Amino acid sequence: GAVVSQHPSRVICKSGTSVKIECRSLDFQATTMFWYRQFPKQSLMLMATSNEGSKATYEQGVEKDKFLINHASLTLSTLTVTSAHPEDSSFYICSARDTPAQTYNEQFFGPGTRLTVL
Amino acid sequence: GQQVMQIPQYQHVQEGEDFTTYCNSSTTLSNIQWYKQRPGGHPVFLIQLVKSGEVKKQKRLTFQFGEAKKNSSLHITATQTTDVGTYFCACLRGTYKYIFGTGTRLKVLA
Secondary structure: OOOEEEEOOEEEEOOOOOEEEEEEEOOOOOOEEEEEEEOOOOOEEEEEEEEOOOOOEEOOOOOOOOEEEEEEEOOEEEEEEOOOOHHHOEEEEEEEEOOOOOOOOOOEEOOOEEEEEO | OOOEEEEOOEEEEEOOOOEEEEEEEOOOOOOEEEEEEOOOOOEEEEEEEOOOOOEEEEOOEEEEEOOOOOEEEEEEOOOOHHHOEEEEEEEEEOOOEEEEOOOEEEEEEO
8 A cells, every 4th residue: 555654753842842744655646635633542633634735724623823734745744833832742643645635535644743742 | 513433432352252343423424434543553544335235344354334324333253462453433524534433442352
């Protein structure tokens, strides 16, 4: 299957700093990428949908100014957590699909980034 | 909004016993996907069901889509320790976004 990478895999930062997480599709072009957040022992919560060349679509309750998403190319999407606080500590996972707006298509997930804000 | 509940939340079974997790939606679904997440890992796609009443098998795993397309189940026959993890269903919302169910955490005791 298709491979999606994330970098970094783990990051610890101080409260108030910004953290950038990269999501790359390695062997396919991802027209759409999704960003999820998962708290311990909970389900994945969709944060936003990132489409190449256009603005991201955020889910209700997700602050677009706090979670900046950029999908500048067909293989890279970035999530920047601005002015991070301890409550932002979570497991952030991206996924990608290679066909735009098509329902019958699996998502390929990255390995995730564990963010700890002190 | 769309609610996707899974039951049970947790299940501990002895190795060799069967296991079933159920996924229930408050609305009719166009399709449903199942994923497995190992402890510390990321979700891995297992299968997608599209047709009403559809049944698909993958070795010891049997997936079923309800006739009304509002529920689905995943059944594992004769569990093994490698089956440990959390099983999520994911339901399509809109044209291409998927909402994940609450998940069922499976523990297999050797």
